[in-house]
Amino acid sequence: MNTHGNHTQFEDLAVKYLAGSATPEEVEQLEVWVKNDEEKRRLFFDIKRSWMLVSSSRNAFQKSHAWEKIASQTFQTESKDKVRTLQPKSSGSIITIWRVAAAILLLITGIYSVYYFAGFRExxxxxxxxxxxxxxxxxxxxxxxxxxxxxxxxxxxxxxxxxxxxxxxxxxxxxxxxxxxxxxxxxxxxxxxxxxxxxxxxxxxxxxxxxxxxxxxxxxxxxxxxxxxxxxxxxxxxxxxxxxxxxRVENPNFISWKTRILVFEDSGLKEVFEVIGDTYGVNFSLAESSLENCRLTAIFNDKTLAEVLAIVAETFSLRYTRTQEEILVSGEGC
Amino acid sequence: MTSTYQPLDEAALQKLFDAYYSSLCRFASGYLSDADAAEDIVQQVFINLWNHREEIQPDKQIKSYLFTAVKNRCLNHIRDHKKYRSYYLDVEAELEIPVEEKDTFTEAELENRLNLALDNLPEKCREIFLLCRFEEMKYKEVADKLNISPKTVEAQMSKALKILREEFKDLWFVVFLLFFWQ
Structure with missing residues (x-):
């Protein structure tokens, strides 16, 4: 009786987890159970499989809508750019094309708006x-x-x-x-x-x-x-x-975290390592204050962190020491 | 040796999309409880495929590329949203389960079986299950909506899964085959 109760409790929790309703403590509890108990592990995956499998029953994925989105992000943007560069000013045929496209889009929108009402949740x-x-x-x-x-x-x-x-x-x-x-x-x-x-x-x-x-x-x-x-x-x-x-836009590197393009114009090393750190998600600290006098002018275009660090090190004879939280930069300075 | 393959064009992309979009979405929503996120991920993979079409050779098994890419993105998504998820339960431990092979079904047959199983759930049970599984509502939200206690939701969900598990006993490996068969 006791084992049975225990089992049911485990199943309740497993389902609750899959449904995204378990609290952090419950998630932890479930993990411990599944990790340490062979029988529970089998049961969990049995439940999980059914949970996954049932997603196949609903072919609710909005295929045409998805295709529109993919198309607009791939060849459609490209051909649009092409048309623009080839014929920057003539517009007659383009307008017609866009009219047709708009009409088709409207039609598609009409059909699919039926599905939309369900999706406003944030x-x-x-x-x-x-x-x-x-x-x-x-x-x-x-x-x-x-x-x-x-x-x-x-x-x-x-x-x-x-x-x-x-x-x-x-x-x-x-x-x-x-x-x-x-x-x-x-x-x-x-x-x-x-x-x-x-x-x-x-x-x-x-x-x-x-x-x-x-x-x-x-x-x-x-x-x-x-x-x-x-x-x-x-x-x-x-x-x-x-x-x-x-x-004024003072920092040319404001979106370097996205582009991985870094631009330095006579920038102090302190700023340089702040920008590199922000771009690649690493923390740096300078070991000696004399390093702050070093000034770098360089452009890095989509380089890896290792490449960037190697070039900066080469320029100012720097050494890097990795500690748990950060990378320590040392050298003689300028 | 010079290869003569054509880089991916519009028609080829659409063909891949038609062939795999739904299975990829199912595959992804197996990993994620958020169906919208699953669809987002699959769309990103197609866009990415297009952006890197010069580098990807069509003869290099695009299907396995697509599934692997979707899987990787799902794992990243789980990692980035780990608030209430366990990476171990969602991903790691899965590999420990051995795979047996049996006869296979077609996708349509499978869909039929699954729909039938759902239809056969007791009414209350089905209502609650559909809200949790497909509307991605939390137990608390379902309880509020139906004016019942969260404990009842929990019990009904457990019951639903117990019934479905029984129905799917001979089925689960099929998913695996549909997803990974190349």
Missing amino acids: KEWVAMDQHQERILDDASRVHLHRNSTLTYPARFRSNERRVKLEGEAFFEVTEDAQKPFVVETSNIEIHVLGTSFYVNTRGEADETEVIVQTGKVAMVASDKVQLPLSEGQRGIYDHDRNELAEA
Whole structure:
């Protein structure tokens, strides 16, 4: 009787875990059971198999919708670029093509909107120790930096595309004038039509910063406090004063964590290692303060951490010592 | 030796998509409880395949490339969302289970069997199971929605899995074959 009760309790927990409803303590308990008890391990995988298997019964994957999304991210973008570069101004035939495309899209949208209503629930996407990339429902692409969180709906509502950001991200937003894209941070909103831009909600002194790579965006703190930004511009929100101000882009490496392109122009080693650390997710510290006098001018294009470190070491005769939490940089200095 | 293969083109990509998209999604949603995330991952793999089409040779078993890529991304996803998941339970321990082979079914036959099994669940049990498994609702949410206690949800879910396990006894290896057969 006792074993039976124990068994049932185990099964309850196993199912609860698979359904994503177990608490951290329960997960731990289950792990211990499965690890240490052969019989329980078999039972767990038996249950898990049924859980996995049943996913096959619902062919609910939205194939056409998915294909549209993939197409728009692959050959369609490429052919669009091609048309643009070949015929920058003539437009007659292109417009016709786009009209047809729009009509087809509308039709498809009509058919698939039936499935949409189920998808408004919000998802929380957390990039922990590594930056990640995702494509949203509207085919916009988001690069989320380490330790950042983006909350977004599986399917956007009809009037706007709204996401919430905590941390750093780079957005490439698809154009849709009818459906503005809004990035909400704890203090302000960023309104976008179709463009690419960078947002950091934890800049120096806790400010929120936005840098626009292409197109236009507006930083909106309230009805009265707004700041339009266009290509190459940077805007800063001062939380204390509730003010928006335009500023120079001082750091050319603001999205190096995404591009792995590092640009140094007469930069001090302290800054250099901060940027390298941020890009590759490593901590550095300089052993001697005389190292701070060394200045580096270099461009690294998508190199591995080891390659970058080797080149910098070669330039200033540096040595690296790996400790548990960081890499210690030592050398004679400049 | 010069190879004469054509790099992947639009039609070839669509062909691969038609052939494998659904199985890849199923494969991924076996690993992840979040079906949307599973679909995202599969889409990313196709986009990535396209972006690297110059480097990938079609004769180098694209199917196994696709499944491996999806699996790796699922594992990364699990690692990055490990809040309430156990990497051991989701991934590692699986390898310890030996695989037996038996006769195989077609995908349609399988789907039929699975749907039948779901239809045969007692009504209340089925309702709760569908909400948890396919709407990805938490026990607490289901309990609130149906105005019952979370304990009842727990008991019904256990019951559902017990019945399904019995129904699927001779079936589980099939999934394996569908996913990994090349």
